[in-house]
Amino acid sequence: MTEKATMKSTLKALLYMAPMLSIIFTFNIYPIFRSFMMSFYAEYNFFQNTVGRYGLDNFQEILTDDQFWLAIRNTFIFVLGVVPTSIIISLGIALMLNKIKLLSSFFRSIYFLPFVTSTVAISIVWSWIYHGRYGLMNYFLSQFGVDPIAFITSPDYAMLSLVIMAVWRGLGFNIILFLVGLNNIDENYYAAAKIDGAREMNRFFHITVPLLGPTTFLVSVMGVINSFKVFDEVYALFQSRPGPARSALTVVYYIFQKFYEENQYGVAAAAGIVLFLIILVFTLIQMAFNKKFVHY
Amino acid sequence: MEEIKEKDQPIILKKRSLDKTVTISSEKNELILKSFAYIFLTIGALTMLIPFLWMVSTSLKTPAEAVAMPPVWWPNVLRFDNYVRAFEVAPFGRYFLNSVLITTVSTLGELVTTILAAFAFSKMNFYGKNILFTGLIATMMVPSELLIIPNYLTLSRFGLINTYSAMIVPYLASVFSVFMLKQNFESVPNELYYAAKVDGSSDFNFLWTIMVPLSKSAIVAVTILKIIGSWNAFMWPLIVTNDRLLRPLPVGLQAFTTEAGTHFELLMAASTIVVAPMIVIYLFLQRYIIMGVSKAGIKG
Numbered sequence: 001m002t003e004k005a006t007m008k009s010t011l012k013a014l015l016y017m018a019p020m021l022s023i024i025f026t027f028n029i030y031p032i033f034r035s036f037m038m039s040f041y042a043e044y045n046f047f048q049n050t051v052g053r054y055g056l057d058n059f060q061e062i063l064t065d066d067q068f069w070l071a072i073r074n075t076f077i078f079v080l081g082v083v084p085t086s087i088i089i090s091l092g093i094a095l096m097l098n099k100i101k102l103l104s105s106f107f108r109s110i111y112f113l114p115f116v117t118s119t120v121a122i123s124i125v126w127s128w129i130y131h132g133r134y135g136l137m138n139y140f141l142s143q144f145g146v147d148p149i150a151f152i153t154s155p156d157y158a159m160l161s162l163v164i165m166a167v168w169r170g171l172g173f174n175i176i177l178f179l180v181g182l183n184n185i186d187e188n189y190y191a192a193a194k195i196d197g198a199r200e201m202n203r204f205f206h207i208t209v210p211l212l213g214p215t216t217f218l219v220s221v222m223g224v225i226n227s228f229k230v231f232d233e234v235y236a237l238f239q240s241r242p243g244p245a246r247s248a249l250t251v252v253y254y255i256f257q258k259f260y261e262e263n264q265y266g267v268a269a270a271a272g273i274v275l276f277l278i279i280l281v282f283t284l285i286q287m288a289f290n291k292k293f294v295h296y
Numbered sequence: 297m298e299e300i301k302e303k304d305q306p307i308i309l310k311k312r313s314l315d316k317t318v319t320i321s322s323e324k325n326e327l328i329l330k331s332f333a334y335i336f337l338t339i340g341a342l343t344m345l346i347p348f349l350w351m352v353s354t355s356l357k358t359p360a361e362a363v364a365m366p367p368v369w370w371p372n373v374l375r376f377d378n379y380v381r382a383f384e385v386a387p388f389g390r391y392f393l394n395s396v397l398i399t400t401v402s403t404l405g406e407l408v409t410t411i412l413a414a415f416a417f418s419k420m421n422f423y424g425k426n427i428l429f430t431g432l433i434a435t436m437m438v439p440s441e442l443l444i445i446p447n448y449l450t451l452s453r454f455g456l457i458n459t460y461s462a463m464i465v466p467y468l469a470s471v472f473s474v475f476m477l478k479q480n481f482e483s484v485p486n487e488l489y490y491a492a493k494v495d496g497s498s499d500f501n502f503l504w505t506i507m508v509p510l511s512k513s514a515i516v517a518v519t520i521l522k523i524i525g526s527w528n529a530f531m532w533p534l535i536v537t538n539d540r541l542l543r544p545l546p547v548g549l550q551a552f553t554t555e556a557g558t559h560f561e562l563l564m565a566a567s568t569i570v571v572a573p574m575i576v577i578y579l580f581l582q583r584y585i586i587m588g589v590s591k592a593g594i595k596g
Contacts (some may be wrong), residue, residue, distance in 0.1 A: 004421060005421040005422045005423050005425070007322075007453055008481075009420055009421055009422050010422035010423045010424075012416075012420065012422075012499070013416040013420045013421075013425075014416075014422070016412045016413060016415055016416035016420070017412065017413045017416045019408065019409040019412060019413075019468075019469065020409040020410060020412065020413035020469040020474060021408060021413070022467035023354050023465070023466070023468045024432065024435070024469050024471060026451070026466075027443065027447055027465075028435050028438075028464040028471070029431075029440070030450075030451070031443040031445075031446035031447050032435065032438050032443070032448070032450075033440050034446035035443070035445060035446055038445060038446065046449075047393050047451070049449075078343055092336075093337065093340060094334075096333035096336060096337055097337070099329065099330060100330055100333050100334065103334075103337075103348065107337050107340075107341055108586075109578075109582055110341045110344050110345060111340065111341065111344055112582070112585075112586065113329040113344060113348070113575070113577075113578065114525050115589075116574045116575065116577070117348075117528070117573055117574055117575065118527070118528040118530075118545070118546050118549075118570050118574070118584065119530065119546075119569045120527060120528075120530050120546040120547075120549055120550050120570070121549055121570040121571045122347065122549075122568040122571070123349045124549065124553060124563060124569075125347050125350065125567055127562065128349060128350075128351075128354065128560055128563065128564065129347060129350060131560075132363070133363075133365075134365065134367075134560070135365040135368060136346070136350055139365065139366065139367055163535065168343070168344070168347075168452060171344070172344075173589065176586055176589050176590055177589075177590065179590075180590045200322070200325065200329075219316060221297075224577035228439075229439055229441055231441070231531055232384050232530045232531060233427065233560065235530075236530075236550055237533075239554070240550065240553075252441050255441060255444075255445075256531070259444065259448075260535055261537075261591070265445055265449070268445055269445050269446075270438075270441075272441060272442040272444075272445065273442070275439060275440055276438060276440065276442050277435070279375070279439055280437065283437045295332075
């Protein structure tokens with residue numbers, strides 16, 4: 001590094017950081033503390049911005065609210081539906097992309113395409129594909145003799161529809177991370193194994209699989225964290241409703257409803273804190289794992 | 297001598313033939329594996345593309361063609377008129393301009409704030425540097441959904457709800473971008489920095505004339521990721537806008553689902569309008585996007 005820290009250099013650095021820090025403090029750091037405070041607002045007047053009383057009322061309310069538990073349950077089902085499926089498919093695709101040379105980057109571009117496109121627009125396209133009468137999906141299924149399914153309007157299929165779309169959308173991102181992971185595996189391991197006469201299968205299970213472990217873990221945790229925050233997809237796929245009979249009510253959707261539709265700021269903040277704690281657990285697991293197993 | 301040679305030869309031959317069969321069978325395996333890979337990858341790629349193709353195809357159909365069963369894969373006459381209709385039925389022109397404005401201003405603003413900050417973190421030494429940086433990184437763990445409620449209240453105190461500022465100001469800086477640029481700035485050799493200083497160049501000058509051009513690809517990557525994020529942002533603009541004319545594209549599109557009713561061809565035309573600009577950017581600059589995403593992922 002350059003010179004030693006002095007009063008002068010500190011002032012200068014602060015000057016350089018001032019625009020960034022003022023934004024981040026106002027909109028990223030202060031709100032974290034404010035949310036914690038708000039979750040304990042038992043009585044709050046929005047118009048006068050006065051707090052009548054602090055207490056655990058909000059937490060009590062969400063923890064006894066069936067809707068909140070439904071949201072937690074749905075979100076876990078969503079995460080369990082999306083993450084493993086996505087990992088398996090994207091790992092498979094990444095391995096294949098790694099195997100072929102010709103057209104590899106062409107395919108990669110296609111798989112990654114949904115990542116750059118608006119979730120809302122894509123969800124609307126999917127709701128058209130899922131359409132009960134005119135949808136492409138039902139036409140496709142009818143070719144195999146399957147009766148039309150009300151993907152969007154039946155509570156039994158809403159979550160499945162959401163999961164399929166989310167897997168489709170998230171593949172590209174995971175594939176990129178897996179490709180980076182595969183790229184980081186030293187070619188010498190394969191060369192050495194080849195000299196020792198290890199066959200393709202053996203090389204795969206004894207080199208690729210263990211060395212891809214950390215990447216797989218990273219991709220899973222990121223997938224879990226991102227899937228916990230699902231909202232746009234639900235809102236757009238089910239025409240600004242949390243799915244038929246609330247079958248796709250997720251935690252963020254619950255927060256949104258409490259905050260935006262019912263103006264219950266304290267309750268929404270409390271639900272936000274619960275979301276934060278759930279995500280924090282996964283983040284900490286990831287950090288602990290990185291410290292222990294990942295050395296690059 | 298003769299005897300030895302005769303003894304040797306079959307062994308050599310045998311060894312050679314053995315080698316040959318091994319390579320042939322593994323080459324054959326390789327070929328089969330690769331063919332399977334191509335078949336699967338093609339099916340997968342089609343699955344990825346079908347929603348986009350179906351969107352564009354529907355957007356060019358007549359209302360009758362749109363709901364025809366069996367489906368019309370590609371309309372005989374391309375009805376570009378649907379796009380004109382979409383712009384007439386809802387103010388998509390206005391939505392588009394709103395999106396352009398919000399994306400441009402917040403991206404440029406973020407670039408300035410984060411380049412300055414990343415420079416301070418990478419080339420200056422100051423008290424509390426490590427604590428501050430760690431603290432900033434820690435804020436990335438907090439889901440942005442948690443910040444929505446207090447930010448809404450903050451902006452309403454300033455009277456900024458239902459303004460462009462509400463959609464721009466909170467996004468004028470990003471810890472993620474600072475982190476990405478800092479990594480890159482650090483790779484610019486300190487010797488360059490000293491040399492510039494000796495030549496009497498100010499830090500500010502050095503940053504914009506040497507550091508920034510040298511870190512072009514990282515800056516482009518950060519910029520494009522920001523553009524994509526900003527263009528596609530939905531929940532926050534939805535919350536802070538009541539006025540129809542302030543809506544950016546995704547919010548306008550979502551509202552259009554009720555306005556369009558059963559006119560799927562118009563809905564798909566509108567969706568195409570929202571999606572197309574990012575696809576164009578992606579086609580030209582995907583190298584940077586993928587670079588940015590892989591770096592972002594690895595940081596963990």
